[in-house]
Amino acid sequence: MRKFGLLLAAGLAAIGVSAQAQNIGIGLDIPLSAPGDAAGGQMIRRGAEIGIDMVNAAGGVLGKKLELFVTDSQSAPAMGVANYRRLVGENKVVAVTGFFHSSVALGINEVAKEMGVPTLAVQASASDITAKHYDIAFRTHAVDPVRVAAWMEFIKKKGFKKISIIAETTDYGIGLTDETIAQNKSGKAGLDIQKITFDNKATDFTPQLLQIKSFKPDLVLNIGVGTPVDLIMDQATTIGLLPTTPMLISYDAPTRPQYWQLHPKNGEGIYFIAYYSPKSPLSDLGQAFAKAYKEKYKEDPVYGALNGFGAIEILAQGLKAANSTDPKALIKALESGTFKSWPDAPVTFPRADGVYWHNWVPPVLIVHYTKPNQDWKEADIAVTYSKK
Amino acid sequence: MFSTELVAQTAISGVMIGVLYALMALGITFIYSIMRMINWAMGEFYMIGSYLQFMLVAWVLGPDLWWLAILISTAGVFLLGLVVQWGLIKPIFKKPPEMRDDYATVVTLALLLFLRSIATGLAGPNQFTPGSTLPIMMIGPMPMAGARVAAFVFALAALGIFWAVLRYTWYGLALRAASQSRVGVQTAGIDVLSVDRVAFGIGVALAGLAGALLAPVFLVFPTNGMITTVKGFEIVVIGGLGSIPGALIAGILLGLIESFGAAFIDSAYQNIYGFLLVLAILVLRPTGLFGERGREA
Amino acid sequence: MAVALEAIALNKRFNNLQASNNVSLAVEQGEIRGVIGPNGAGKTTLVNLVTGVYKADSGDVKLAGESIVRCDMHEIARRGLVRSFQVTRLFGSLTVAENLRTAFLARRPTDGGDGGAQIDSMLDLTKLRPLANTQAKKLSGGQRALLQMGCGFMVPGSCYVLDEPFSGINPVIKDSIIEMILDVNRRHNATFLIVSHEMTIIRRLCPKVTVMMEGKVAAHGSLDEVARLPEVIAGYLGKALE
Numbered sequence: 022m023r024k025f026g027l028l029l030a031a032g033l034a035a036i037g038v039s040a041q042a043q044n045i046g047i048g049l050d051i052p053l054s055a056p057g058d059a060a061g062g063q064m065i066r067r068g069a070e071i072g073i074d075m076v077n078a079a080g081g082v083l084g085k086k087l088e089l090f091v092t093d094s095q096s097a098p099a100m101g102v103a104n105y106r107r108l109v110g111e112n113k114v115v116a117v118t119g120f121f122h123s124s125v126a127l128g129i130n131e132v133a134k135e136m137g138v139p140t141l142a143v144q145a146s147a148s149d150i151t152a153k154h155y156d157i158a159f160r161t162h163a164v165d166p167v168r169v170a171a172w173m174e175f176i177k178k179k180g181f182k183k184i185s186i187i188a189e190t191t192d193y194g195i196g197l198t199d200e201t202i203a204q205n206k207s208g209k210a211g212l213d214i215q216k217i218t219f220d221n222k223a224t225d226f227t228p229q230l231l232q233i234k235s236f237k238p239d240l241v242l243n244i245g246v247g248t249p250v251d252l253i254m255d256q257a258t259t260i261g262l263l264p265t266t267p268m269l270i271s272y273d274a275p276t277r278p279q280y281w282q283l284h285p286k287n288g289e290g291i292y293f294i295a296y297y298s299p300k301s302p303l304s305d306l307g308q309a310f311a312k313a314y315k316e317k318y319k320e321d322p323v324y325g326a327l328n329g330f331g332a333i334e335i336l337a338q339g340l341k342a343a344n345s346t347d348p349k350a351l352i353k354a355l356e357s358g359t360f361k362s363w364p365d366a367p368v369t370f371p372r373a374d375g376v377y378w379h380n381w382v383p384p385v386l387i388v389h390y391t392k393p394n395q396d397w398k399e400a401d402i403a404v405t406y407s408k409k
Numbered sequence: 410m411f412s413t414e415l416v417a418q419t420a421i422s423g424v425m426i427g428v429l430y431a432l433m434a435l436g437i438t439f440i441y442s443i444m445r446m447i448n449w450a451m452g453e454f455y456m457i458g459s460y461l462q463f464m465l466v467a468w469v470l471g472p473d474l475w476w477l478a479i480l481i482s483t484a485g486v487f488l489l490g491l492v493v494q495w496g497l498i499k500p501i502f503k504k505p506p507e508m509r510d511d512y513a514t515v516v517t518l519a520l521l522l523f524l525r526s527i528a529t530g531l532a533g534p535n536q537f538t539p540g541s542t543l544p545i546m547m548i549g550p551m552p553m554a555g556a557r558v559a560a561f562v563f564a565l566a567a568l569g570i571f572w573a574v575l576r577y578t579w580y581g582l583a584l585r586a587a588s589q590s591r592v593g594v595q596t597a598g599i600d601v602l603s604v605d606r607v608a609f610g611i612g613v614a615l616a617g618l619a620g621a622l623l624a625p626v627f628l629v630f631p632t633n634g635m636i637t638t639v640k641g642f643e644i645v646v647i648g649g650l651g652s653i654p655g656a657l658i659a660g661i662l663l664g665l666i667e668s669f670g671a672a673f674i675d676s677a678y679q680n681i682y683g684f685l686l687v688l689a690i691l692v693l694r695p696t697g698l699f700g701e702r703g704r705e706a
Numbered sequence: 707m708a709v710a711l712e713a714i715a716l717n718k719r720f721n722n723l724q725a726s727n728n729v730s731l732a733v734e735q736g737e738i739r740g741v742i743g744p745n746g747a748g749k750t751t752l753v754n755l756v757t758g759v760y761k762a763d764s765g766d767v768k769l770a771g772e773s774i775v776r777c778d779m780h781e782i783a784r785r786g787l788v789r790s791f792q793v794t795r796l797f798g799s800l801t802v803a804e805n806l807r808t809a810f811l812a813r814r815p816t817d818g819g820d821g822g823a824q825i826d827s828m829l830d831l832t833k834l835r836p837l838a839n840t841q842a843k844k845l846s847g848g849q850r851a852l853l854q855m856g857c858g859f860m861v862p863g864s865c866y867v868l869d870e871p872f873s874g875i876n877p878v879i880k881d882s883i884i885e886m887i888l889d890v891n892r893r894h895n896a897t898f899l900i901v902s903h904e905m906t907i908i909r910r911l912c913p914k915v916t917v918m919m920e921g922k923v924a925a926h927g928s929l930d931e932v933a934r935l936p937e938v939i940a941g942y943l944g945k946a947l948e
Contacts, residue, residue, distance in 0.1 A: 053529075053534060054525075054529065054534065054631065054632055055630065055631070055632035055633075055635065056632075056635075059529075059534030059535075059630075059631075060533075060534050060535045060536070062534070063533070063534055063535075190677045217676055218675075218676060218677035219671075219676055219677065219679060220677060220678070220679050220680045220681075222635070222639075222680055223679045223680055224627045224636050225422070225426050225667070225668075225679075227422045227426075227668070228419055228422065228667075228668050228669075228671035228672040228676060228679070229671060229672075229676045229679075231415060231418050231419065231422070231672060232415070232672060232676070235412065235414075235415055248536055248628060248630065248633075251536060251628060252627065252628065255554070255626070256554075258545075258554075259545055259552055259553060259554040259557070260551075260552050261545075261552050277535075278535075279535045279536060279537070282537065282538070283536060283537070283538050283628070285540065579811050582800075582804060582807060582808055582811065583808065583811070583812070585797070585799070585800060585804075586797045586800060586804075586805075586808045588799075589796075589797035589798050589799055589800060590795045590796065590797055590798075592759070592779075592791075592795050593795035593796060593797055594780075594797075594808070594812070595778070595779035595780045595783070596757075596779065596783055596788075596789055596791070596795060597780075597783060597808055597809045597812040597813065597857065598780050598783035598784045598812040598813040599780050599808075599812045600778065600780045600781075601780065
């Protein structure tokens with residue numbers, strides 16, 4: 022046993038040494054196992070890996086190759102923080118990107134502001150990730166207020182009055198719920214809102230859904246992440262809540278390939294938030310990526326993959342602009358430069374007010390599946406909301 | 410909010426999930442009662458049962474033969490259990506008895522990680538579902554997914570068969586005897602290690618059955634067995650380790666408490682109500698509702 | 707007469723204690739042999755070595771001429787060597803009848819049926835019939851000893867090794883057990899090796915005894931012969947046997 026331990030330690034040390042000798046490391050912290058949304062993490066990882074390959078194929082950065090170090094947060098902030106420390110301490114990465122679960126990103130930023138290596142959140146939406154105005158905190162994702170504004174516009178357009186929110190008890194779920202209640206008040210929308218929360222490790226949501234059914238809402242907001250989203254849909258169908266009551270899913274889970282496999286009968290009619298549709302124009306980089314992705318995985322990239330790719334591109338361009346791997350120089354370059362990512366629009370991270378600090382927000386779409394087995398690229402776009 | 414209909418629906422939903430919880434816990438308690446070891450990888454046998462069910466329904470038998478798939482999945486997990494006992498568990502029982510607990514914990518925890526990695530490696534982190542062609546049924550005032558009703562009925566049948574086998578067959582007698590005294594059965598001329606093998610197979614097959622039954626309800630993914638591990642051990646504490654009636658009653662109790670707590674107190678703490686019950690039991694009756702205070706050596 | 711059970715130069719060491727030191731003995735078919743000796747003399751170790759509970763460090767055990775020293779406990783039991791324990795090993799939550807049934811079914815002859823008749827007659831023989839459906843853990847110590855003996859006799863074995871079958875038992879039940887032993891011995895020519903402190907019973911049952919001291923065999927012979935040997939008297943700290 023002791024012998025084995027020594028071998029293992031020696032092996033790990035060897036890997037560490039060989040890796041840091043000639044490459045520039047970038048950390049990618051994502052959920053790869055439950056209770057995290059492993060499928061979501063996987064998409065980001067695919068995008069980031071292709072991004073690394075593309076940057077290296079084009080000659081790398083500052084005369085060196087980029088190397089990706091992937092860690093699994095399992096959606097646990099403590100795990101994420103430990104991962105960040107290891108990435109910075111052992112792997113000597115120059116930036117850590119990824120981040121799917123808001124709680125993890127928030128936890129990591131508290132440590133990152135001391136350790137100084139910047140973070141770039143690609144799919145975590147809690148306001149505080151950027152609203153705390155930490156020097157190290159960057160993001161390329163729709164934030165809670167934008168997402169909520171999008172569905173408030175949708176609710177207004179449809180004339181809905183009674184809204185049930187079923188949300189997980191995490192920063193993500195609570196953040197979106199509170200923001201919805203706040204915008205209802207500040208916008209004088211006059212909605213009657215029922216708020217139901219659940220533990221994201223639960224599997225049986227029947228008690229919650231029964232309460233919602235007896236409230237008789239016009240719309241159910243499904244603010245779960247990962248498996249609970251699907252379980253809520255199925256169990257809502259069983260008790261007769263779906264398909265009679267419309268349901269809006271708070272992120273783009275339904276664009277994933279497994280959606281119609283899981284919901285052949287109750288997938289139709291669902292609304293969901295998305296950040297990308299093939300109808301939105303791609304940059305030349307985005308087109309090259311989409312091609313590479315399709316070749317490798319035989320399917321079209323979703324937003325998570327695009328944003329995972331974008332993060333690598335942005336960091337590579339930032340390193341070039343900084344002409345250094347020093348974290349402070351990188352932060353300065355990101356704040357002042359204009360970058361290219363997958364959308365056909367310039368990407369910037371100004372020191373702006375509130376949640377928009379260091380935050381580039383892609384447009385938010387509300388997409389509607391109008392028939393069974395519909396390709397998400399052909400689904401209706403019910404609302405397109407851009408931050409004014 | 411406190412309508413009679415909602416109360417009735419909550420009660421029905423609690424009992425139905427409770428029986429399935431009981432099925433998950435039964436394997437843990439049964440293996441413990443015979444072998445005096447805890448199988449920490451129980452949830453992974455649930456997971457394997459659910460994957461087998463998915464593969465059989467999606468690729469081999471089709472959705473109409475789901476019931477046959479359930480029987481085959483359960484049998485598959487039983488056979489896997491025999492192999493695991495033979496390869497991993499039996500060697501532990503050749504070591505001195507005082508070391509067994511530690512070895513069993515290490516071996517089954519390693520097995521847990523191994524099986525999860527295998528599942529993630531082979532099938533990826535995504536969820537799957539075998540789907541179900543069963544229609545939604547009304548159970549009193551409560552609409553229920555056909556698959557869930559079927560799971561409930563199968564679970565009850567399995568519990569009944571399990572009880573009858575223990576009560577009325579020769580092998581059941583040998584199993585009950587082994588749970589009382591391992592030395593005793595050996596003295597009587599019974600090969601206790603082969604009893605172990607069958608007991609381990611049956612125990613994990615119960616979890617595999619739960620996995621196969623619940624595959625269309627709670628979906629199929631590498632860590633879906635966590636529910637078995639968590640609920641199973643809660644039930645084992647509530648009902649008493651080694652007690653079979655304890656598992657059934659504690660399962661239903663847990664289902665009801667979670668259901669009513671979520672519906673009438675605060676749904677955010679659904680998973681906490683069970684833990685509160687566990688804590689209360691540990692304080693008031695540490696051996697569980699039906700636990701025995703020990704057995705003859 | 708043929709040798710039924712034979713121990714050949716058995717050695718067993720526990721840490722620093724030589725619990726069994728070159729122990730040899732041979733019991734003939736149909737013999738009732740007593741094993742006596744002070745506490746800690748290695749009597750129970752001998753029983754455990756012979757019945758497969760412990761594996762001997764060296765030496766051999768033969769049952770009807772075949773070596774059983776490498777066999778597992780259950781295999782030894784199936785070959786017809788039946789033992790009882792000083793502390794009874796019954797199945798506490800099972801009823802008296804279920805205990806008897808388990809013993810029967812575990813070693814039943816191939817065409818043995820379900821044992822109903824044998825259980826019936828054993829309930830009569832042990833006078834435990836009124837308790838047939840009582841859980842074994844609710845029996846008195848004597849009743850347990852009786853039941854354990856009954857379990858051992860459910861399927862006639864060729865050879866019995868009994869460890870303190872009479873300790874802590876009231877005289878009436880002692881007589882029942884003695885009768886059962888003599889009955890099985892007569893009817894099936896069964897061999898017995900009985901470890902006991904009860905010298906009156908040993909004198910009554912066993913024409914020949916083996917004396918053990920400090921892990922070794924100190925003497926063989928009739929109880930009266932060995933009681934006169936100086937080393938035996940010394941081993942019992944100068945006290946006369948009785």
